[in-house]
Amino acid sequence: MLECLALSFSYDGKTKVLNDLSLSFEKGQFYGIFGPNGSGKSTFLKLLTGELKADAGTVTPLWCDPLERAQHIALVEQQIPGSLPLTVEEVALLGNYPWVRAGKVSHAAAEQIFEELELSSFKKRSFNALSGGERQRVMLARALVQNTPILCLDEPGSSLDVGFQHTLCRILKKLSREGKCVIMVSHDLFSAPTYLDRMIILDKGKLVMEGNPDHVKNSPGLRRIFNLPEVF
Amino acid sequence: MKYLLLILLAAIPIAWGSGAGDTGFQQLWHLFSGGELSFAEKTILLDLRLPRILGAVLVGGMLSASGCAAQNLFRNDLASPHVLGCVNAAALGAVSALLCGASAWGMSCCAMGMTLLTLLILLIPGWCSRWDGGSIILAGIAVNACCAALSSGALYLADERLHSVVFWLLGGFWRMGWKEISLLAPAAVCGWAILYRMAPDMDMLLLGDRGALMSGVDLRKVKTTALLVIALLTAVAVSCCGVIGFVGLAVPHIVRLTGGGSFRRVLPLTVCSGALLLLAADLAGRLLSPDREIPVGIITSIAGGPFFFYLLLRRRAPYA
Numbered sequence: 196m197l198e199c200l201a202l203s204f205s206y207d208g209k210t211k212v213l214n215d216l217s218l219s220f221e222k223g224q225f226y227g228i229f230g231p232n233g234s235g236k237s238t239f240l241k242l243l244t245g246e247l248k249a250d251a252g253t254v255t256p257l258w259c260d261p262l263e264r265a266q267h268i269a270l271v272e273q274q275i276p277g278s279l280p281l282t283v284e285e286v287a288l289l290g291n292y293p294w295v296r297a298g299k300v301s302h303a304a305a306e307q308i309f310e311e312l313e314l315s316s317f318k319k320r321s322f323n324a325l326s327g328g329e330r331q332r333v334m335l336a337r338a339l340v341q342n343t344p345i346l347c348l349d350e351p352g353s354s355l356d357v358g359f360q361h362t363l364c365r366i367l368k369k370l371s372r373e374g375k376c377v378i379m380v381s382h383d384l385f386s387a388p389t390y391l392d393r394m395i396i397l398d399k400g401k402l403v404m405e406g407n408p409d410h411v412k413n414s415p416g417l418r419r420i421f422n423l424p425e426v427f
Numbered sequence: 428m429k430y431l432l433l434i435l436l437a438a439i440p441i442a443w444g445s446g447a448g449d450t451g452f453q454q455l456w457h458l459f460s461g462g463e464l465s466f467a468e469k470t471i472l473l474d475l476r477l478p479r480i481l482g483a484v485l486v487g488g489m490l491s492a493s494g495c496a497a498q499n500l501f502r503n504d505l506a507s508p509h510v511l512g513c514v515n516a517a518a519l520g521a522v523s524a525l526l527c528g529a530s531a532w533g534m535s536c537c538a539m540g541m542t543l544l545t546l547l548i549l550l551i552p553g554w555c556s557r558w559d560g561g562s563i564i565l566a567g568i569a570v571n572a573c574c575a576a577l578s579s580g581a582l583y584l585a586d587e588r589l590h591s592v593v594f595w596l597l598g599g600f601w602r603m604g605w606k607e608i609s610l611l612a613p614a615a616v617c618g619w620a621i622l623y624r625m626a627p628d629m630d631m632l633l634l635g636d637r638g639a640l641m642s643g644v645d646l647r648k649v650k651t652t653a654l655l656v657i658a659l660l661t662a663v664a665v666s667c668c669g670v671i672g673f674v675g676l677a678v679p680h681i682v683r684l685t686g687g688g689s690f691r692r693v694l695p696l697t698v699c700s701g702a703l704l705l706l707a708a709d710l711a712g713r714l715l716s717p718d719r720e721i722p723v724g725i726i727t728s729i730a731g732g733p734f735f736f737y738l739l740l741r742r743r744a745p746y747a
Contacts, residue, residue: 244641265643272638279633280683280693292631293643341642 202252230397265293269341290340303342482603491701494675512570516545517665538666598669598724626691673731
């Protein structure tokens with residue numbers, strides 16, 4: 196569904212942020228990308244989504260037209276907009292944009308998405324009146340309304356409470372079971388792996404581990420990479 | 428929206444029948460009922476007041492629409508055609524043409540030319556910074572300062588034409604005739620129609636460049652088109668009636684404070700509110716001082732200054 200081969204990238208032309216990275220992502224799978232700060236997780240996601248172009252290597256398929264790309268990949272950003280003069284419902288329905296602009300009909304079940312993300316009760320409220328966590332849920336709803344086969348999330352749990360982090364992972368797992376390819380960048384090594392199908396560990400721009408979450412989470416190499424105590 | 432439209436439609440005959448001199452509502456009634464009117468009364472009603480009213484409505488709608496678009500485009504409450512330098516650039520072009528003895532069309536062409544030149548200057552940091560709004564606004568402030576200085580230089584060279592140039596720079600509708608309306612009307616309708624059609628794109632810009640790009644927005648195309656429309660609306664409006672401040676900044680904010688919502692809903696409300704505001708300001712300028720009318724630019728700036736200050740104080744709230 197999405198494949199990258201020998202990806203390398205640097206922002207300044209000298210320091211390699213990503214080095215010879217090859218991975219493939221299949222539909223119906225829930226992937227988690229982990230790594231210490233500066234390991235290249237977010238940069239890797241930007242290369243996957245086509246926001247950045249690799250210095251070397253390829254990402255396939257490559258969508259040149261932003262509208263076509265938006266019909267295949269939806270992104271939930273780490274940074275939530277500070278202020279939007281719109282209601283919760285209006286922000287979520289912005290996800291219909293690529294389909295409306297292309298003259299197609301979106302098949303996203305917006306009401307069901309509002310229910311699942313516990314947004315139904317305040318969908319007429321102003322986005323600016325929400326807390327950080329609630330805003331993050333609205334941005335997630337917008338990405339789900341976009342209704343794409345691939346869903347990428349860049350640290351989506353950073354503003355969410357522990358309870359909703361689990362809810363989020365449960366929803367993402369369900370979406371992957373329905374056939375979507377879900378790729379999430381996260382720092383949550385404790386609860387997120389329970390829901391994942393595959394766990395990917397990056398360190399210093401290189402792929403150091405990839406596989407079943409139970410296997411990766413219990414590997415001694417992981418403690419070394421994250422400098423974790425033995426109790427983990 | 429429909430109430431605002433009704434108020435605007437009701438305000439037009441009030442402004443039409445009001446003004447200095449003996450021509451008032453009775454003569455206006457005669458005009459519609461086929462009653463007897465002198466040549467002077469007909470001229471006042473049809474060739475002086477009517478184009479003036481239409482000018483105020485069109486310019487109010489044009490400036491407020493361009494402010495509304497600029498605020499979405501840069502995701503900045505303080506963005507307006509004035510801050511981007513478009514107003515002062517258009518004024519510089521029009522003043523230069525006025526000093527050279529150009530006609531209304533000549534002034535509009537010069538204003539448009541200067542605004543497009545400004546736009547090109549603004550596009551350079553836009554391209555270099557991947558369309559970062561902050562860089563474009565800072566470039567606009569720099570261009571604004573240069574254009575204001577050059578306009579002052581033009582005033583210095585104006586000699587005996589100084590009074591007419593200064594009066595023109597203060598902004599007003601006393602020069603408005605059918606020739607100006609024939610220029611304003613198509614530009615306004617085209618600008619509003621393009622912006623209305625771009626409404627989904629303008630909403631997406633609120634998500635930020637990354638969010639908009641990943642949602643399928645062609646940022647370069649959308650931002651360039653929006654900038655061109657802002658420049659068109661501003662340049663044509665300024666070339667016909669001089670510099671009228673704060674309409675582009677204040678009106679979209681008033682609309683968002685009272686209702687808000689998507690661009691498709693805000694734009695028509697903004698256009699109607701801007702039209703109503705300038706119509707009221709023009710009427711106030713004519714009635715407050717019948718012997719020597721107060722330029723509209725002075726009235727809107729006096730009212731807009733405190734509002735701008737209030738806005739700066741209020742701006743902290745959403746980000747707290």
